Amino acid sequence: MRVVRPCSLLSAAALPLGYALQADPSRNTCPWSGVSPDFGRFMQFPMDIMEFPDDVQDPGSFYANSGISSLERNTWRTSPDCFEEYCVYTSDGFFDKGISLITTASNHARVAHIQPPQKGSTSHQEKTRIANIPGKGKGLVATRMIHRGDRIMTTSPALLVHRNAFRELSLEDINYLMDVAVNNLPKSRKESYMSQAGSRKIIDILFTNSFQVTLGGNDGFHYGNYPEVSILNHDCRPNMAFYVDNNLTHHTHAVRDIKPGEELTISYVDTLQIRSARQERLRNSLGFSCACSSCTLSKEESNASDNRIRAISRIESELSDFNSKTTSPAMIEEYLSLYRTEGLDNSIAGAYTLAALNYNFFGNAKLAEKYAQLSVEAGQLENGPDAGDVREMIILAKNPKSHWSWNVKPYRL
Structure with missing residues (x-):
């Protein structure tokens, strides 16, 4: 099973070679599906991080x-x-x-x-x-x-x-x-x-x-x-x-x-994979078996961890589909709780980004601003201050109601 992490404009700019040795085409594709032409400017996933001339022969x-x-x-x-x-x-x-x-x-x-x-x-x-x-x-x-x-x-x-x-x-x-x-x-x-x-x-x-x-x-x-x-x-x-x-x-x-x-x-591998997938990637690509605290959990604890990873993947798919009619504030909070329980501190920026966007869809400016600020803070550590998601979340945090995502899917309790 492969888990797709939240789409970040620069998330593929630097990956340990453990990722690179086994191709993963879906990593170059943003899972979000927009509901407005304006969303394209944020949700596309360009691999370019600098503007340069095309290759030449001479x-x-x-x-x-x-x-x-x-x-x-x-x-x-x-x-x-x-x-x-x-x-x-x-x-x-x-x-x-x-x-x-x-x-x-x-x-x-x-x-x-x-x-x-x-x-x-x-x-x-x-x-x-x-x-x-x-x-x-x-x-x-x-x-x-x-x-x-x-x-x-x-x-x-x-x-x-x-x-x-x-x-x-x-x-x-x-x-x-x-x-x-x-x-x-x-x-x-x-x-x-x-x-x-x-x-x-x-x-x-x-x-x-x-x-x-x-x-x-x-x-x-x-x-x-x-x-x-x-x-x-x-x-x-x-x-x-x-x-x-x-x-x-x-x-x-x-x-x-x-x-x-x-x-x-x-981490040398995608932390949003279940234990067996991480272990296989490390053995095949780098030649060792991981003995970290997450990989040496008891069978019962390891199964619980894998189930949390699967739940993250399932909820993320819903939150990333901006046309979905099943998303809710409770789903957002469950999603973030799973990240925290799993200790995914090195890859939580994208989760905060999805939370901020979805709360803004629901017309909740206070929580949209809160999670946009958390996304900026985490994103600067994970992807750098110039990352696309960081820039976008700065815009959202300053004025949620003027952002393109404001109140797209009003949520009423």
Whole structure:
């Protein structure tokens, strides 16, 4: 059974490779069905997160028309060995750390346009320490109280590999490009890449420790490796959420209070799946069986958890259908209660969005505003401040009665 989480405009912008290794076409489709043409501007699910020119065949003509200065181009080195349209591009100064790309000329140009954030990368060291975690190896542990919303780290990728390269190139060719890409990195960056979990093979490290990211357009899908993030272990009910912004910066924030001595975790899989589906995905994609608190419940407790996940899916389907005549305030509150009981703190923003919209449909401005504000708060941690749902919920929270969803389905007790 697959559970579809609430539709978020940027929810597919950054996914652990555990998602990416097994295609899930429905993840690119918003489950909401609108009742007005105006709803389309909110409910469409574009994969683009940045506006860029279409891919081109001639790299020389692309750069000539791209607006990238010769100085910007000179900060990148291009390997003389390319296979098909895929080349290795390396910058020693990208975000002051260095990066290698295995990609097309146009996607390299997209990355070359990126401006590093003013604050740069932040470290987790003042709040955490690396420790040995029983059954997991090394992990990150809190050294002092961490509060919900606290930023743990922001960091840039060391390696970005075009997803289609694995489909279009031979294993020999992709291994060659991977070797060149990693060996071209600055020494410290190469060492941080090679120190990650996995076998000593460069390609195995990528598949064990990477995220699926997009640069926009139909040709922008890549696997991004963030060495600093690889210290974070998996939990099906994690205490942190993450997203990748338009500058390829990976952000992690606490989604609930974390006590000193507690491990900091993210989820490698869709937390809105039943236990057996999560376990299968982790075994097939990443080669381990999860032993988190949710996966080691007693049979009775595990069945109850699975039933809550199924109920979330069923109610979500109703609330996402804006033409449904069976939705009610009681259904909304049951839906949110199930999320809270399951401890889905890392993926609750979409649930608050659906609650806000449905309460606004019913003409309840007070509750619509309440849940829109909660959606904004959670959405900024899960998807970033520029996410489409965050922007839309800010609009709704400011004036529910002027929002397109106001009183569409008046509810009378």
